[in-house]
Amino acid sequence: MADSDCLEAVGAIIREVCGISGLQPDQDFYDAGVTSVQALPLLMELEDRFEVAIPDDRFIAVRNTRALCAVIAEIKTGSNAA
DSSP states (O other), X not given: OOHHHXXXXXXXXXXXXXXXXXXXXXSOXXXXXXXXHHHHHHHHHHHHHHXXXXXXXXXXXXXXXXXXXXXXXXXXXXXXXX
């Protein structure tokens, strides 16, 4: 999946699950209004849509869609980079 495709897909999932629209790729999604209560359903939806298992510590560490796409790409390619 191309980076722009991932950014678009993750943005759509955040809109769908958390009701946050207009999020920029480098914008902190928690500052934009994503709550800790929404984080688990968001994680579950991302894992389902991208067919990956995102470790909790990796998910907690990322704060924007660009970083989240990087984690998803790393998991899909088998890279252990943070």
